[in-house]
Amino acid sequence: MSKPMTVIIWIGGIALLLAVGIDTVAVIGRHVGFPLTGSIELMQPVILISGALALVVATIEQSHARVRLLVDKLSAGWRDVADRFSDALTLLFFLALLVGSVWLAADLWNGYEQSEWLGVPWWTLRLIANLCLLSASAVLLWRIFGKRP
Amino acid sequence: MIELATPGTGLIGILILLALLLAGGRIGAVLGLVGLGGLVVTLGAEAAFIKSGVIVIDTLTRYELGTLPLFLFMAHIFFSVDASRDLFDAAAKLVGHRRGGLAYASIAGCAGFGTINGSSLATTATVGLVAYPEMRRRGYDDRLSTGTIAVGGTLGQMIPPSGALIVFGIIAETSIGSLFTAAIIPGITQALFYALVVFILVRWKPELAPAGERAPWRERFRSLGRIWEIALLISFVIGGIALGWISPAEAAAIGAAGALLIATMRRKLTREALVHAFRETLRTSGLIYLIIIGALIFSVFVGVTGLTDAAGDLVQSLGLGRFWTLVLVALLLLILGSVLDGLALMLLTTPILLPIVEATGLSAIWFGIFITRAMEIGFVHPPLGMNLYIIQGVAKDVSIDRIFRGVLPFLASDFVHLILLILFPAIVLWLPAVLGT
Numbered sequence: 001m002s003k004p005m006t007v008i009i010w011i012g013g014i015a016l017l018l019a020v021g022i023d024t025v026a027v028i029g030r031h032v033g034f035p036l037t038g039s040i041e042l043m044q045p046v047i048l049i050s051g052a053l054a055l056v057v058a059t060i061e062q063s064h065a066r067v068r069l070l071v072d073k074l075s076a077g078w079r080d081v082a083d084r085f086s087d088a089l090t091l092l093f094f095l096a097l098l099v100g101s102v103w104l105a106a107d108l109w110n111g112y113e114q115s116e117w118l119g120v121p122w123w124t125l126r127l128i129a130n131l132c133l134l135s136a137s138a139v140l141l142w143r144i145f146g147k148r149p
Numbered sequence: 150m151i152e153l154a155t156p157g158t159g160l161i162g163i164l165i166l167l168a169l170l171l172a173g174g175r176i177g178a179v180l181g182l183v184g185l186g187g188l189v190v191t192l193g194a195e196a197a198f199i200k201s202g203v204i205v206i207d208t209l210t211r212y213e214l215g216t217l218p219l220f221l222f223m224a225h226i227f228f229s230v231d232a233s234r235d236l237f238d239a240a241a242k243l244v245g246h247r248r249g250g251l252a253y254a255s256i257a258g259c260a261g262f263g264t265i266n267g268s269s270l271a272t273t274a275t276v277g278l279v280a281y282p283e284m285r286r287r288g289y290d291d292r293l294s295t296g297t298i299a300v301g302g303t304l305g306q307m308i309p310p311s312g313a314l315i316v317f318g319i320i321a322e323t324s325i326g327s328l329f330t331a332a333i334i335p336g337i338t339q340a341l342f343y344a345l346v347v348f349i350l351v352r353w354k355p356e357l358a359p360a361g362e363r364a365p366w367r368e369r370f371r372s373l374g375r376i377w378e379i380a381l382l383i384s385f386v387i388g389g390i391a392l393g394w395i396s397p398a399e400a401a402a403i404g405a406a407g408a409l410l411i412a413t414m415r416r417k418l419t420r421e422a423l424v425h426a427f428r429e430t431l432r433t434s435g436l437i438y439l440i441i442i443g444a445l446i447f448s449v450f451v452g453v454t455g456l457t458d459a460a461g462d463l464v465q466s467l468g469l470g471r472f473w474t475l476v477l478v479a480l481l482l483l484i485l486g487s488v489l490d491g492l493a494l495m496l497l498t499t500p501i502l503l504p505i506v507e508a509t510g511l512s513a514i515w516f517g518i519f520i521t522r523a524m525e526i527g528f529v530h531p532p533l534g535m536n537l538y539i540i541q542g543v544a545k546d547v548s549i550d551r552i553f554r555g556v557l558p559f560l561a562s563d564f565v566h567l568i569l570l571i572l573f574p575a576i577v578l579w580l581p582a583v584l585g586t
Contacts, residue, residue: 013427023402058435071173093178100202
């Protein structure tokens with residue numbers, strides 16, 4: 001596993017462990033009379049980090065689901081074309097999501113959005129999501145124009 | 150100015166979607182691009198892009214959707230403690246000596262493994278690795294052994310926690326807890342149907358599955374002793390959701406915490422196992438997140454075009470009545486399911502078919518179980534039939550043709566089960582109603 005991938009896996013994994021910990025403590029706390037105030041607001045950033053990094057990991061590992069019924073019947077050359085076409089469509093979608101998300105972030109910039117109980121600033125969450133969308137796009141761009149084995 | 154937000158635009162969108170899917174486009178990306186393109190045409194670029202931006206952030210921060218990676222994490226931790234081997238072993242020790250006993254044990258092992266993992270493919274692969282060599286050693290017919298594991302694997306999709314039901318809950322904006330509770334009886338009856346098929350087959354042709362030696366009670370208790378903590382944790386997780394003590398998201402966190410504890414107690418929680426579980430969880434959840442984001446954008450587009458209302462009006466104008474309307478829906482799902490992957494089938498058809506089903510008086514909960522059942526059939530049905538290929542990966546010397554012939558009697562029971570769900574919706578709706586979830 002490459003070093004950047006190891007870092008991504010560990011950050012995403014730690015976010016998963018935090019999500020497990022927060023909700024478990026929240027449930028136990030609620031049943032013993034010490035509810036964890038704002039637990040859902042704590043969960044939102046960690047599931048955003050794990051989810052956004054998950055998009056990057058699935059893109060790097062080429063795990064996004066495809067219907068291969070016809071593609072598998074093509075010759076090697078045409079299959080390569082189909083693979084690049086599929087990557088190009090995925091890149092287009094990630095870029096469209098990035099445009100939409102950045103547009104929204106810019107529109108709401110002066111709104112100083114934050115969560116209700118803990119004041120988690122939403123611009124940071126949008127930034128993390130946008131960076132991950134950008135990373136996934138970069139991976140796809142590299143794959144489309146890079147040399148294939 | 151030409152009005153573009155019409156059912157015709159929606160239909161063109163679906164045709165483009167099917168063409169791009171068959172051309173090998175990634176399901177999530179294609180759903181999202183067609184949806185976004187359609188929204189640009191019908192609502193304009195600004196509204197379309199802003200809506201997509203809202204959907205991506207909402208999906209990634211959605212607390213209920215956090216259920217999915219945590220259940221996946223729980224399953225991957227359980228993989229590291231060899232839970233599938235223990236579950237099959239316990240079932241094999243209890244019933245393996247009977248004629249066809251290992252086939253029953255495979256179904257029980259798949260059902261048990263389905264409670265700790267929500268995927269048909271993973272259930273087939275992991276139980277297959279353990280059960281197939283044992284059945285082969287005992288002289289079981291290869292069609293019966295591979296067929297049983299391939300269909301047994303589909304139980305992973307139905308028995309809670311189910312990845313498909315979580316995704317359906319998000320798309321149809323329906324309670325995931327109610328879906329999990331509603332899936333319990335259909336999951337159990339499905340397993341019983343498979344057991345009945347094995348019973349009939351081995352009575353009819355005893356040479357298919359010879360009887361074996363009875364394990365002493367000491368060994369049986371020992372094998373049960375290896376699964377008691379898994380059984381306790383899963384009972385708490387599923388029972389807690391069904392009884393309304395905990396939400397599905399909380400249950401997923403507790404399940405994952407319990408799995409980590411069990412792996413630690415068994416001294417199996419190594420650094421490698423943890424990194425492997427992180428990686429697999431992220432990889433699988435990334436795949437599902439992209440599909441959900443794409444499907445949500447696509448369903449907004451379908452809604453804007455009024456295609457769902459038009460389809461509903463068309464079906465009502467046929468005056469088929471509830472039973473035949475639902476049979477028509479089932480046929481459509483089975484036909485599409487033979488060319489589309491399960492999740493694509495669910496996400497493409499739910500926005501259109503759910504209103505039609507609701508117009509017959511049935512709820513989204515019922516449809517969630519029904520469509521999951523139809524998806525499962527697609528897993529064991531050529532030409533896609535992913536479970537057939539998975540089990541062939543384990544039983545390399547058995548041809549796909551023989552595996553499919555082994556699946557056929559079970560497929561017949563699947564169709565009967567599907568019809569029963571239509572005739573008696575209470576199979577799905579009774580338990581959530583009684584438990585008030």
